[in-house]
Amino acid sequence: MESSKTDVLIIGAGPVGLFAVFELGLFDMKCRLIDILDRPGGQCAELYPEKPIYDIPAWPSISAQGLVDKLMEQIAPFKPEFSFNRMVSGLEKLEDGTFRVTTDEDEVIEAKVVVIAAGGGSFQPKRPPIPDIEAYEGSSVFYSVRRMEEFRGHDLVIVGGGDSALDWTLNLQPVAKSVTLVHRRPEFRAAPDSVNKMYAMQEMKQLDFQVGQVTGLKGSDGQLSSATIKGPDGDVEIPCTRMLPFFGLTMKLGPIADWGLNLHENLIPVDTEKFETSVPGIFAVGDINWYPGKLKLILSGFHEVALMAQAAKKIVSPGERIVFQYTTSSSSLQKKLGVAD
Numbered sequence: 001m002e003s004s005k006t007d008v009l010i011i012g013a014g015p016v017g018l019f020a021v022f023e024l025g026l027f028d029m030k031c032r033l034i035d036i037l038d039r040p041g042g043q044c045a046e047l048y049p050e051k052p053i054y055d056i057p058a059w060p061s062i063s064a065q066g067l068v069d070k071l072m073e074q075i076a077p078f079k080p081e082f083s084f085n086r087m088v089s090g091l092e093k094l095e096d097g098t099f100r101v102t103t104d105e106d107e108v109i110e111a112k113v114v115v116i117a118a119g120g121g122s123f124q125p126k127r128p129p130i131p132d133i134e135a136y137e138g139s140s141v142f143y144s145v146r147r148m149e150e151f152r153g154h155d156l157v158i159v160g161g162g163d164s165a166l167d168w169t170l171n172l173q174p175v176a177k178s179v180t181l182v183h184r185r186p187e188f189r190a191a192p193d194s195v196n197k198m199y200a201m202q203e204m205k206q207l208d209f210q211v212g213q214v215t216g217l218k219g220s221d222g223q224l225s226s227a228t229i230k231g232p233d234g235d236v237e238i239p240c241t242r243m244l245p246f247f248g249l250t251m252k253l254g255p256i257a258d259w260g261l262n263l264h265e266n267l268i269p270v271d272t273e274k275f276e277t278s279v280p281g282i283f284a285v286g287d288i289n290w291y292p293g294k295l296k297l298i299l300s301g302f303h304e305v306a307l308m309a310q311a312a313k314k315i316v317s318p319g320e321r322i323v324f325q326y327t328t329s330s331s332s333l334q335k336k337l338g339v340a341d
């Protein structure tokens with residue numbers, strides 16, 4: 001079991017969690033971020049990366065991914081630590097007032113302050129309608145790739161027609177013993193370049209592409225041995241020991257519901273001075289919080305983290321005087337940002 005310590009543990013690396021690193025960093029607080037997704041950006045990166053956003057102050061138009069890239073650039077001086085592909089599953093307050101956070105990979109992180117920036121909750125994979133698939137989940141059927149090594153030497157079936165399915169088909173082809181991509185039609189929703197590469201590899205017999213749907217799985221004790229594909233010419237049985245279905249993601253509140261926090265219609269009520277939850281030391285910012293008049297906008301979240309950081313500093317460094325400073329004129333802030341002369 002891995003164990004580590006940080007000043008502030010941020011649950012969620014969406015735009016609001018990312019900007020929290022900046023505001024907390026100005027007060028010298030070290031941040032660690034954990035996200036279920038495999039990269040930063042939350043809804044912006046996962047749901048609408050190429051769409052332009054028009055209501056970010058001073059950016060008349062910026063793509064959602066462009067905003068995430070700029071936030072990453074802005075927080076770089078504070079060297080935040082990221083753990084991706086991890087879900088925060090447990091959160092408990094210890095007797096000394098600090099927190100113990102656990103992930104679904106059995107990681108333990110101790111933090112003086114916890115900031116929940118979990119947006120609409122956890123992104124969770126949609127389960128395809130294949131009978132008995134639950135029996136193989138976590139042992140032979142996976143909905144994300146945490147470590148490519150886990151697929152080495154396996155007969156792999158990848159199901160889906162979007163970018164994830166195509167990207168992992170191409171990336172895992174050199175690692176797996178065999179790769180079969182299954183999609184219900186020959187047209188894809190993925191980047192044309194990836195689709196062309198996949199067809200070229202099929203041509204060279206480096207992988208197989210089957211038009212059809214997976215209708216059944218065979219195996220025992222959670223270990224897959226084959227998948228039945230119903231295609232235009234009837235059923236085909238394909239030997240397979242690992243399967244990766246990519247049927248999109250839905251957002252669910254997830255484990256946050258079990259952390260003993262007061263909830264209001266699946267959102268976390270906070271005050272509007274500090275954005276603190278019903279548990280002192282746990283703050284909630286961005287789309288996950290609720291207060292009268294709340295607007296689920298990125299700019300609201302940016303405002304919330306600035307106030308939250310002041311309150312968090314009082315917990316992380318009790319007794320230390322908090323001085324209000326502008327980044328334009330404070331040489332100490334500029335030093336932290338690496339822009340001082």
Ligand SMILES: Cc1cc2nc3c(=O)[nH]c(=O)nc-3n(C[C@H](O)[C@H](O)[C@H](O)COP(=O)(O)OP(=O)(O)OC[C@H]3O[C@@H](n4cnc5c(N)ncnc54)[C@H](O)[C@@H]3O)c2cc1C
Nearest residue numbers: 012014015016035036042043088118119121286287297298
């Ligand atoms: C199509 C679309 C268009 C939009 N357009 C605009 C717009 O024009 N302007 C605007 O201001 N807003 C817009 N929004 C809303 C904006 O995207 C959200 O307000 C913003 O993403 C909220 O940021 P956040 O950081 O609070 O949460 P999110 O972006 O939702 O990020 C939360 C992160 O927390 C992670 N997470 C949740 N639970 C856990 C857990 N237990 N463990 C680990 N990680 C966890 C999630 O995986 C996610 O990455 C739009 C939204 C959509 C869907």
